[in-house]
Each structure stands twice: as C-alpha cells, then as structure tokens.
Amino acid sequence: MISLAIVSPKGGVGKTTLSLNLAFAFAQLGKKTLLIDTDPQGGIGHSLAGKTKDAIGLVDLVAGEPANRVIIQTRNPNLSILPVGQPPWQRLSSWSADMADPDVIARAFGPLEDEYEVAIIDTPAGLSGPTYGVMSYASDVLMPIQTEPLAIRVVGQLMEVLAHLREQGARAKLSAVVLTMARMRDETSLSVSQEAWSLFPEKLVLDTIVPRDQELLQASVQGVPVGLLRKRPPPVSAVFDRIVAELEPRLGLTETTDDDQPIHLLD
Numbered sequence: 001m002i003s004l005a006i007v008s009p010k011g012g013v014g015k016t017t018l019s020l021n022l023a024f025a026f027a028q029l030g031k032k033t034l035l036i037d038t039d040p041q042g043g044i045g046h047s048l049a050g051k052t053k054d055a056i057g058l059v060d061l062v063a064g065e066p067a068n069r070v071i072i073q074t075r076n077p078n079l080s081i082l083p084v085g086q087p088p089w090q091r092l093s094s095w096s097a098d099m100a101d102p103d104v105i106a107r108a109f110g111p112l113e114d115e116y117e118v119a120i121i122d123t124p125a126g127l128s129g130p131t132y133g134v135m136s137y138a139s140d141v142l143m144p145i146q147t148e149p150l151a152i153r154v155v156g157q158l159m160e161v162l163a164h165l166r167e168q169g170a171r172a173k174l175s176a177v178v179l180t181m182a183r184m185r186d187e188t189s190l191s192v193s194q195e196a197w198s199l200f201p202e203k204l205v206l207d208t209i210v211p212r213d214q215e216l217l218q219a220s221v222q223g224v225p226v227g228l229l230r231k232r233p234p235p236v237s238a239v240f241d242r243i244v245a246e247l248e249p250r251l252g253l254t255e256t257t258d259d260d261q262p263i264h265l266l267d
C-alpha cells in the first residue's frame, strides 16, 4: 500500500479538499483507495455529507476496534473512508500526543496494508500530534502550498521534521509539492508559483496547479468530491486526475507493460 500523507504546517491551505478529491480520482482510476482522516476537527467528516460525521473511526481503531467496523464503504466500490471518529474533547491534547507515537500509528494502519493499494491520509495543520505520527508511518508526503506571499517559508520546517524522522528510521520522503488556491490571472499567485519552481529540486513541484475555484468550494459545502457535484463534472475536477497522473510515477504506481503502445483508431 502506498500511504500518501497530505501535510502542511499551515491550516486552510486546501489539505482536506485535496485529500478528498485525490482519493476520489485514484478510486475512479480503479485503485482500491482508503481515505483516512486524522484531523480531530474531522475535516473529511465536515466536508462529506452522509454518515461519516458522527461515525466511529480512527479513535476507535486505535483503541482496538477491528478495521471492518470503523471503515465506511462508499458507493464507489474502490473508495472507502476511515473517519476520525469522536476524539475526546476533554483530553484532546493528550489524544493528539498519543497519535504522535509511531507505534500507535503503525499498529492502527499496519493491518490495512494488504487491503488497499493507496491510502490518502488527511492531517491536521501543524507538524506535531497525528501529523507527526502519520509522517513516521507514511511512504510519501505531499505538501500543498497556497500561492500567497510567505507561504513558501513553512517548507523548511517540514523538511526538518522529515529529516529527523528519517534519522529515526522512517521511510517517508517529500514526494510532491502542489500549488493550491491559485488565481491564475493574479501577479502574486504567479510569482509565488515561480518562486516555488525555482526553489525546489526539479520535478518536486507538480506542473498541475489547483486553481481557486468556486465549484470546489461549492462541492465542499455540498459534501461531495467536485467530480460528483453534478452529472457532468465541472472542468476543475480534471485537475485532480492530472495530479494523480503526475503522482503515479513518483509513487511507483505506474506499470509499464510491453503492450503499452499507442492504440490505433483504424485497423
């Protein structure tokens, strides 16, 4: 199982939106996908209509509940969701601290490895608590950066934590940076994008940018991936398919076979 953690030291940069829509895009592509919410604020629960909001979830899985009781199968046969559940509000900081323990996360996620091809893990803002635990377990980290001034400064913090985790034996690497909430006709958005492209090693920052788009906002209000907002998916939903196409080789998910040849329209 590829476990892709969506991480940013900052809140409100589009982590949850990206997690939900990427998970849906992977599932549409035929990958057996699990969307995991580790944010005690229940980001996924809030952005999804239906039964995830009050469900049991990660909190219970960690406490020993079997996975098949806490994971919700969606109408898409390839997409399942592990909601966060109901973190104890009275002792939230100690719950979060527990979740920073790599052993706690490994015990919870380990048994899922053979069930799913891809796990997309949404995390709370910051680099401590569940985010730290998840990074100690994940195979890959994807960092969204909002295209606004100063946004790039937080990248250093993430790199430091990842370097520290690798010294401890973790496998996670920063596999991709995605620019989000871009206003493509806005000078600032463009200059932040260019700064990111020049600052990071080649190929780390994906070519595909998530635009600031009213329909994405509307989809999260409706509690659906944007591809399901209406019968004919809004153009912005294709952005997530493109991100998946860019991620696949980085995550080692592309299989090239001998018959991977152009398909001719005529005999």
Ligand SMILES: Nc1ncnc2c1ncn2[C@@H]1O[C@H](COP(=O)(O)OP(=O)(O)O)[C@@H](O)[C@H]1O
Pocket: 010, 011, 012, 013, 014, 015, 016, 017, 018, 043, 180, 181, 182, 210, 211, 212, 213, 214, 216, 217, 220, 221
């Ligand atoms: N590309 C986008 N265009 C427009 N609105 C967006 C976009 N990405 C996220 N949003 C909205 O911005 C808010 C914060 O996004 P969210 O994904 O919850 O960020 P995070 O999980 O990083 O806190 C939400 O209301 C969401 O619907």
Ligand SMILES: [Mg+2]
Pocket: 015, 016, 017, 039, 043, 123, 124
């Ligand atoms: Mg969130």
